[in-house]
Amino acid sequence: MKILVPIKRAIDYNVKVRVKSDNSDVDLNNVKMAINPFCEIAVEEAIRLKEKGIATEIIVVSIGPKAVQEQIRTGLALGADRAVHIETDAALDSLQIAKLLKTVVDKELPDLVILGKQAIDSDNNQTGQMLAALTGMPQGTFASEVLVADGKVNVTREIDGGLQTVSLTLPAVVTTDLRLNEPRYASLPNIMKAKRKPIDVISAADLGVNLSSNIKLLKVMAPEQRKGGVKVADVAELVAKLKNEAKVIS
Amino acid sequence: MSILVYAEHDNESLKTETNKLVHAASAAGGDITVLVVGKNCGLVAQAAAKITGVSKVLVADNVAYAHQLAENVADLVVELAASYTHVFAAATTTGKNFMPRVAALLDVAQISDIIKVESADTFVRPIYAGNAIATVQSSDSVKIVTVRAASFDAAANDGSASVENVDIVKVSEKSSFVSAELTVSERPELSAADVIISGGRGMQNGENFSLLHGIADKLGAAIGASRAAVDAGFVSNDMQVGQTGKIVAPNLYIAVGLSGAIQHLAGMKDSKVIVAINKDEEAPIFQVADYGLVGDLFDLLPQLEAAL
Numbered sequence: 001m002k003i004l005v006p007i008k009r010a011i012d013y014n015v016k017v018r019v020k021s022d023n024s025d026v027d028l029n030n031v032k033m034a035i036n037p038f039c040e041i042a043v044e045e046a047i048r049l050k051e052k053g054i055a056t057e058i059i060v061v062s063i064g065p066k067a068v069q070e071q072i073r074t075g076l077a078l079g080a081d082r083a084v085h086i087e088t089d090a091a092l093d094s095l096q097i098a099k100l101l102k103t104v105v106d107k108e109l110p111d112l113v114i115l116g117k118q119a120i121d122s123d124n125n126q127t128g129q130m131l132a133a134l135t136g137m138p139q140g141t142f143a144s145e146v147l148v149a150d151g152k153v154n155v156t157r158e159i160d161g162g163l164q165t166v167s168l169t170l171p172a173v174v175t176t177d178l179r180l181n182e183p184r185y186a187s188l189p190n191i192m193k194a195k196r197k198p199i200d201v202i203s204a205a206d207l208g209v210n211l212s213s214n215i216k217l218l219k220v221m222a223p224e225q226r227k228g229g230v231k232v233a234d235v236a237e238l239v240a241k242l243k244n245e246a247k248v249i250s
Numbered sequence: 251m252s253i254l255v256y257a258e259h260d261n262e263s264l265k266t267e268t269n270k271l272v273h274a275a276s277a278a279g280g281d282i283t284v285l286v287v288g289k290n291c292g293l294v295a296q297a298a299a300k301i302t303g304v305s306k307v308l309v310a311d312n313v314a315y316a317h318q319l320a321e322n323v324a325d326l327v328v329e330l331a332a333s334y335t336h337v338f339a340a341a342t343t344t345g346k347n348f349m350p351r352v353a354a355l356l357d358v359a360q361i362s363d364i365i366k367v368e369s370a371d372t373f374v375r376p377i378y379a380g381n382a383i384a385t386v387q388s389s390d391s392v393k394i395v396t397v398r399a400a401s402f403d404a405a406a407n408d409g410s411a412s413v414e415n416v417d418i419v420k421v422s423e424k425s426s427f428v429s430a431e432l433t434v435s436e437r438p439e440l441s442a443a444d445v446i447i448s449g450g451r452g453m454q455n456g457e458n459f460s461l462l463h464g465i466a467d468k469l470g471a472a473i474g475a476s477r478a479a480v481d482a483g484f485v486s487n488d489m490q491v492g493q494t495g496k497i498v499a500p501n502l503y504i505a506v507g508l509s510g511a512i513q514h515l516a517g518m519k520d521s522k523v524i525v526a527i528n529k530d531e532e533a534p535i536f537q538v539a540d541y542g543l544v545g546d547l548f549d550l551l552p553q554l555e556a557a558l
């Protein structure tokens with residue numbers, strides 16, 4: 001079975017982003033970028049399915065400027081077999097991304113598409129579900145366990161009340177949550193090998209997808225900063241302050 | 251203008267998120283219809299009819315909707331959406347699951363996790379774990395919006411809307427419910443609690459979370475956790491507060507033995523009063539805490555329980 005793993009280049013999760021002084025957007029100049037952590041979990045899950053003998057081929061795909069090939073190489077070094085890079089400099093919304101990914105799904109016909117549940121930049125949590133809708137696939141979002149058997153995939157999902165398991169026919173879309181697995185590090189020999197793995201570069205403009213969006217970013221502001229408070233000496237002072245000053249307990 | 255609000259519920263009771271959604275919808279203006287999708291959810295529909303500002307409640311009560319599977323719910327909402335200018339759902343795991351499908355099937359964008367309604371077409375939402383706040387405007391014919399309930403007050407319950415049944419049944423053969431493992435707790439839910447006490451990696455193991463129980467009981471608090479505590483298996487996933495867990499804004503948030511990583515802060519920094527208990531006086535959590543207590547949680551928690 002073939003697995004498609006769309007991955008996103010995003011800000012490194014340790015970096016605290018700053019807002020540009022003209023409030024037009026965030027400032028990503030000279031900021032450390034990485035593969036979005038949830039996408040890394042998606043790649044790892046695909047590799048584990050291949051190691052178990054369930055998957056036979058893993059294709060990573062990323063959309064964006066030339067720089068996303070860095071993250072594609074990471075995906076290949078982790079264990080993907082080949083890659084597709086849809087090249088564009090445009091800032092796209094999830095819907096356009098999902099439409100571009102659909103063109104890859106239509107061509108590659110994967111049995112499973114595994115994506116991160118959200119990217120830690122836009123925090124949208126949309127692309128997997130949109131891709132599932134556009135391709136008519138069922139979806140298992142926020143997965144903490146994925147079991148493939150008998151032409152179906154059982155996905156255990158992290159939901160607000162606990163866990164829920166759904167059974168999906170293949171092909172299906174799965175989006176990853178944090179507990180699905182712990183991604184490995186790429187070994188040096190695999191990083192070297194990844195340099196020789198093929199990347200198929202396609203221009204987004206050639207895919208016949210309308211890339212314009214109806215969402216306009218009006219401004220981006222820094223959040224209101226909380227003022228740091230005081231240190232209290234002991235539990236008695238804490239309780240007194242909560243009762244008499246903050247008045248949040250009685 | 252007319253807004254369809256998707257009710258948050260578990261077939262038995264209506265969740266306060268729904269009141270908050272109605273409040274958010276009323277800021278956009280227009281007529282508000284609440285849609286209740288489930289199985290044997292009549293009581294939920296009656297409760298929704300009482301929310302102030304709601305003019306009509308639609309109920310799709312069918313076994314196909316018992317578990318609110320995204321495939322079925324999305325197809326239903328898409329069919330109903332033609333009569334509305336907006337669809338609002340809570341940014342819970344239910345709303346996050348089906349709403350993007352609705353948007354894609356309608357060929358419009360989704361605006362996720364809004365914290366403010368500026369006008370009928372302009373919304374404010376956090377990005378980058380809340381380290382930036384974006385204002386976005388949509389020219390889509392129907393606006394598909396998920397709402398961060400913690401950022402809105404709840405609409406009151408003195409209305410009396412009419413209740414109508416919807417007979418549309420959508421069943422996908424591709425997806426089916428297998429099982430659920432739901433956490434049962436006598437304590438309030440994180441999303442509804444006025445007081446939350448959360449433990450982190452510093453709690454060391456699951457048993458030690460019992461040190462939080464007595465305090466939670468005295469304060470009527472819900473118990474939360476950091477990702478590290480959930481990953482380590484101390485507590486269940488539904489307790490995770492943060493960028494990728496639950497977003498909360500209670501009156502009082504007590505953070506115990508957790509460092510205050512940006513991903514955790516993203517989930518709780520809008521709390522009214524924050525207390526931090528940590529043995530490391532340099533821990534970043536103290537930068538957002540109104541009251542910080544430096545010391546060993548194993549000494550301090552029993553003292554706190556006794557003092558309340």
Ligand SMILES: Cc1cc2nc3c(=O)[nH]c(=O)nc-3n(C[C@H](O)[C@H](O)[C@H](O)COP(=O)(O)OP(=O)(O)OC[C@H]3O[C@@H](n4cnc5c(N)ncnc54)[C@H](O)[C@@H]3O)c2cc1C
Nearest residue numbers: 450451452476477478492493494507508509513514529547
């Ligand atoms: C993609 C992604 C998403 C994430 N999403 C979330 C999220 O939603 N929520 C979240 O919480 N995290 C999230 N994280 C993880 C986050 O980055 C941190 O790793 C995590 O929050 C750390 O948890 P912690 O504070 O409990 O642990 P630590 O950072 O290890 O902090 C433990 C703290 O306990 C204190 N301590 C230890 N022993 C004691 C004692 N005896 N008495 C008093 N204090 C003590 C220590 O001083 C320390 O400050 C995410 C990370 C990534 C990459």
